[in-house]
Amino acid sequence: MMTKDDLIGLLVCPMGKKPLHRDGESLKCTHCGTVFTIENGIPNMLIEEAKLPEGCSTIAELKCVASGEVKYDG
Ligand SMILES: [Zn+2]
Incomplete structure (x- = not known):
């Protein structure tokens, strides 16, 4: 059985x-440095x-979003 930590x-x-x-x-x-608790x-x-990682004040500034790799329209 999988534990919570495995998941x-x-x-x-x-x-x-x-x-x-x-x-x-x-x-x-x-990759982008975002921290989830x-x-x-x-x-x-x-x-x-x-x-958000240092240097990013909005989600749109995240490395993966700013580069166009990921689409985010929040
Ligand atoms: Zn990321």
Whole structure:
């Protein structure tokens, strides 16, 4: 049977679909650097609630969105 941690290991960034790096109670995208928090064992994968990487103040500024790789019309 798969544990919650196994499932978390399968998650990808909702923006670029790139792997995430687990760091304590957060998951960081290895590509765009967005940080998703894990609350009570449940990752919050909503990009609107994620912590954007340094230098990005909006989702449109994320590396994967700015480059045109990912479409985001929020
Ligand atoms: Zn990403």
